[in-house]
Amino acid sequence: MAVKTIPVGISNRHFHISQTDLEILFGKGYRLSNFRDISQRGQFAANETVGVHGPAGKIEKIRIVGPTRSRTQLELSASDAFTLGISPPVRYSGDLDGSAGATLVGPAGRIELTEGVILPIRHIHMSPADAKLFGVFDGARVIVAPSRPAQFSTRNEPRSLIFDNVLIRINERFVLDFHIDIDEANASGLKNGDHVKIIGFSELNKAVPRVGLVTENDVRIAIRKKSKIAIGPNTKITPAAHDLGREHKVFI
Template sequence: MNEKALQEVLEGVIRGVVQQLGNQSVTSATTDVNTEDSIPVELSARHAHLSEADAIALFGAPLTPVRELSQPGQFLCKERVRLIGPKGVIDNVAVLGPSRGSSQVEVSKTDARILGADAPVRQSGDINGSAGIILASQNGIVGLEEGLIVASRHIHMSTEDAKRFGVADNDLVCVRLEGDRPLILEDVLVRVNENFKLAMHIDADEGNSAGWSKAVSGKLVGKKCGAAHGLCKN
């Protein structure tokens, strides 16, 4: 066998091995996970959750519900706040209720740059050691030493939804957003509670990159995203 023929044989073997590995990755990415059913995708714009004490300091009274949100018990409030950071200001920021034990502000990375704040990516409620921010209204001002975060992308699921999709609370999954600009988002946190309504929440930066609209939905690709072949594996 001459050198050229030997090279062609070796290249054929390599192609076969690569194809076999790729097929195995695709199979492992879809095993035990429901990849067929769609998940509604909602855009979570910048907003604030306030403690009752901070709400009273800013507005002189508890929060005023205006409209229910998709998650049971959550609502949009009449009140709005101004965010004041080291380098910039963002006005007319929505406040969501009910009141929490500690105030928290959720923004996108773009918002954080406007404010000049180093907001970490965190799960909602995990504010220990996060960035500080000043909240202002026409009636008052409140300074938070911590509480400014970029909320990690996540999916709300009921216990029945979690069984249907083959996942559990705090799992990290990959989700393909199916719209005008399809993409796969990695490390999507699954949050399971019997009272949750099925919905994936992404921020404005993520929504813009995917060409988000209300028609956009997502489908699970798999769990524990791996670098090999850019796919997720169980």
């Protein structure tokens, strides 16, 4: 049986912006305009770009991804952060409390952003149907590898690696996609449109509690994959899953 693979989507530096901040940078009543749609439904790369200044340098023309959000967020690579002279934490989109800041410069104004700058954690977007097929749950951490071995050549040796601590994000709106940044793509030799596969659960998965209902089928999948199910305060377990999980020491 063929292994189901996941397409690679490489994310360059970009903004998500609140309507309030958009109007400060571009003028009162301003609205984003669509440059092109992107892979995730309802989102688009906007025509508008913003400059970012940090203690050590600046980066101009960072594109905004629309539509507007409740909070402004800047996603950078580690190389970008070095250029600016800032130290953003590695986070998932929207987890902004205590993150780094920077100065945002637009055609109509500037903002001293106190927090909102992150290095995006590598992650996979998928639908609930995809999650069932792959045997994963929202918030799981998995290990990902290229779907085909790199071809060895003495004239051009392959650059390939395995990604640990890849976050699974599940939503009805999500289109299947493995998101990494430019630095990660360059290090691995992956390009947009390449494919990867999930080869197991990360050891870091132990720190992520399962949210929702754990069924007997979930436990059987964990047994087959020789993985664990982390139980948190909001986890519900069916009686059959409880008995089978305890018997095979699946729960942590």
